[in-house]
Amino acid sequence: MKTRKKRRAVVNGDACVACGCCVKVCPLSAIQVRHGIRAAVDPERCVGCGKCAKECPASVIVLQEVSV
Amino acid sequence: MKKRWYDYLWIAELIYMSLGFFNILFAWLGMLFFCIPLIISLVWGTKGYCNRYCGRGQLFGLLGGRFGLSRKKDIPGWMKSKWFRYGFLIFFFIMFFQMLWNTYLVFAGAQDLRQVVTLLWTFKLPWHWAYHGTFFHQGAAQFAFGFYSVMLTSTILGMITMILFKPRSWCVYCPMGTMTQLICKAKNGKDALT
Ligand code: SF4
Ligand code: SF4
Ligand code: SF4
Numbered sequence: 001m002k003t004r005k006k007r008r009a010v011v012n013g014d015a016c017v018a019c020g021c022c023v024k025v026c027p028l029s030a031i032q033v034r035h036g037i038r039a040a041v042d043p044e045r046c047v048g049c050g051k052c053a054k055e056c057p058a059s060v061i062v063l064q065e066v067s068v
Numbered sequence: 069m070k071k072r073w074y075d076y077l078w079i080a081e082l083i084y085m086s087l088g089f090f091n092i093l094f095a096w097l098g099m100l101f102f103c104i105p106l107i108i109s110l111v112w113g114t115k116g117y118c119n120r121y122c123g124r125g126q127l128f129g130l131l132g133g134r135f136g137l138s139r140k141k142d143i144p145g146w147m148k149s150k151w152f153r154y155g156f157l158i159f160f161f162i163m164f165f166q167m168l169w170n171t172y173l174v175f176a177g178a179q180d181l182r183q184v185v186t187l188l189w190t191f192k193l194p195w196h197w198a199y200h201g202t203f204f205h206q207g208a209a210q211f212a213f214g215f216y217s218v219m220l221t222s223t224i225l226g227m228i229t230m231i232l233f234k235p236r237s238w239c240v241y242c243p244m245g246t247m248t249q250l251i252c253k254a255k256n257g258k259d260a261l262t
Contacts, residue, residue: 015148018249019239020119021129036115036252057236059142 005065007048012060013038022052022061074121078130081123085223088185088216092198093209095216102244109248113255118245125239128226132235143233143240153246160243163189167214175207182210186217187224 009031011022016038022031023039030045031052041052043066053061084101087094101124105117118125132138146152173179183196195213202209226238239245 017148017153017240017245018115018118018252019125019236019245020115021125021236021239023119024129033115033119035256036109036113036249037256054140055234055236057143057234057238058148058240059234060148 007063008046009041011039015060021055025051025055077123078126092212095212109251128230129235132230138235156241157243157246171211174210181206
């Protein structure tokens with residue numbers, strides 16, 4: 001089987017300020033702020049559109065390539 | 069995405085800031101913006117206020133986003149560093165207590181009411197046109213002037229960083245955001261995330 005490259009959002013948790021701006025823009029509700037401390041991405045739902053990364057005021061979200 | 073009622077709280081923020089130009093005593097309403105986030109984080113251990121209800125954050129998001137007033141550049145690294153965020157929180161606290169002290173002095177009769185709004189902790193703007201006397205002690209008015217100064221100062225700082233960086237850059241170093249995140253960390257513990 002051929003492996004396809006897909007992109008997923010990943011949060012650099014330590015620098016996240018838990019503002020929730022990313023949550024508001026995610027079309028798939030794939031990112032949530034957990035316990036008021038930091039955001040976390042659900043890799044099953046994320047389609048790597050990058051909206052959250054663009055919105056994040058602290059710019060702590062990166063898109064990483066993953067093979068599926 | 070579907071809009072909920074709380075997506076319109078930026079209107080409340082706008083009204084609040086405008087009211088201060090007509091009657092400074094309305095500044096007292098701002099206590100809500102101070103107490104609600106703290107209560108949410110203390111009771112539920114979440115940043116529900118930031119994540120949903122904060123009209124200030126929404127307003128910056130709107131002005132910088134829909135109205136395109138933001139350059140949408142990355143915020144410099146030092147501004148999101150812990151020492152800057154915590155340092156700003158401490159500075160904010162010190163200035164807040166100084167404001168409370170000034171209020172106390174007026175209550176105690178040791179100082180006259182000063183009808184000024186202090187911007188960026190430095191510039192004193194005459195604001196007597198928004199003061200029409202009070203039923204309460206003059207100290208209550210002094211607190212209103214002081215509290216409104218805090219709100220206006222943070223709005224201006226937020227506007228500047230909204231224009232320079234991303235729309236909601238203020239949320240990176242907002243003392244209320246930092247404080248509620250710290251409360252959540254203390255309440256939920258570091259293990260909550262593993
Ligand atoms: S990359 Fe897109 S789908 Fe994935 S978390 Fe961000 S906004 Fe949601
Ligand atoms: S927008 Fe950025 S800083 Fe805010 S919660 Fe999401 S990842 Fe964290
Ligand atoms: S960080 Fe401050 S301005 Fe941003 S959403 Fe939270 S309370 Fe509002």
